[in-house]
Amino acid sequence: MELKQLKYFAAVCRLGSVTRAAESCHIAQPAISVAIQNLESELGVQLFERSHKKISVTSSGRVFLRRVEDILARTDDAIREMEDHRASQRGVIRVGITPMIGAVFFPEIVSRFREEHPLLELNVIEEGALSIGTLLDKGELDVGVVVVAEKQPQLEMSPITRSEIYVCLSAEHPLAAQRRIAFPRLADEPFILFSEDTLSRRIILEECARHGISPHIVFSSNQITTIISLIERGVGISFLLEPLVRDHPKIVSRRLAKPLYLEAGMVWNPRRYLSNATRTFIEAIRRYTLDATGAG
Missing domain, CATH: 3.40.190.10 (Periplasmic binding protein-like II)
Structure with a gap:
């Protein structure tokens, strides 16, 4: 028994005609007739009543059709699942x-x-x-x-x-000796921030506003290496995640007295x-x- 035989059988049942089933399956009519005859021979039952003008499903054919429809549906599901898997x-x-x-x-x-x-x-x-x-x-x-x-x-x-934002300063900065830094103590510091389309910049500016600070922004960039290099040279301070500056000996990172967090x-x-x-x-x-x- 072949899967195509089951498809042909289901098509004839659905359309009530071998001719229309052949057109639907894009094959010659004799091929469908032979496939169904072979299927009946293998099953040992008659699936269709045939007359000169029409074909109709027998009671045995209706019982078999229920099984065939389930088999074809499961086959289609398996094919779609494998297509999705391949695409993924x-x-x-x-x-x-x-x-x-x-x-x-x-x-x-x-x-x-x-x-x-x-x-x-x-x-x-x-x-x-x-x-x-x-x-x-x-x-x-x-x-x-x-x-x-x-x-x-x-x-x-x-x-x-969720990660904590640290104040990042040059190793020679006076505040580098502090274990924690209160945000108001940064009021007069030159800020190096990320560009204007970043939410990390917005977080810092909102914190400035809460403390009534008008930040002195001296440089904006999205390039981490540039920001770190400028901090090393004492051009300004910045606000980064501690792992970014962990291996830079000329930079220290300090927690804020009231921590700020970055959600990713x-x-x-x-x-x-x-x-x-x-x-x-x-x-x-x-x-x-x-x-x-x-x-x-």
């Missing part, structure tokens, strides 16, 4: 990342994901969170890995991690189609997050 193994995922996320968290994410999914390509661009939100809205990105300051109603979000998460546009490859990426990052926290 290949493809390009367009990912937007913010500067600090890209420097601190993303390398480990990429390394682990590449090991598990070597045929998937990550096309990564580095932008501020606000720009990434715009690109997601336009469908120019599939997913963003960003600093999340607040719930964005147009985007779905899945949290990744994945965001995507629920109104846009998510490819199987993108869904694979999202689920993988969720799993990595659970592994890292020991949850689940």
Whole structure:
């Protein structure tokens, strides 16, 4: 018994005609007639009543049809599942990342994901969170890995991690001797911040506003190496995650007296189609997050 015989049988039952079934299956009419005759011979029952002008299903044929429809439905499901699986193994995922996320968290994410999914390509661009939100809205990105300051109603979000923001200063800076630094003590300091489309910059400016500080911003950039180099040279102070400056002996990082935190998460546009490859990426990052926290 062959799968194509079952398809031909179901088509004749559905259309009530061998001729129309042949047209539907794109084969010659004699091929369907022979296939059904062979099927009846193998089963040892008559599936159709035949007359000069019409063909009708026998009682045995109706019983068999129920089984055949179930078999064909399961076969179609299996084929679609394998197509989805194949698609999820290949493809390009367009990912937007913010500067600090890209420097601190993303390398480990990429390394682990590449090991598990070597045929998937990550096309990564580095932008501020606000720009990434715009690109997601336009469908120019599939997913963003960003600093999340607040719930964005147009985007779905899945949290990744929560990290503390440190004040970063040159090793010779007078405040470097402090274990913790109260934010008001930074009022007269020159600030080196990320660019205007970043939420990490907004977090710092909102903290300035809470303390009535008008920040003196001397430099803005999304380039981590540039910011670190300027801090080393005493051009100004900045606000980074401690791992970024951990291995730079000319820079010290100090906690704020009242800590500030950076929330990182994945965001995507629920109104846009998510490819199987993108869904694979999202689920993988969720799993990595659970592994890292020991949850689940």
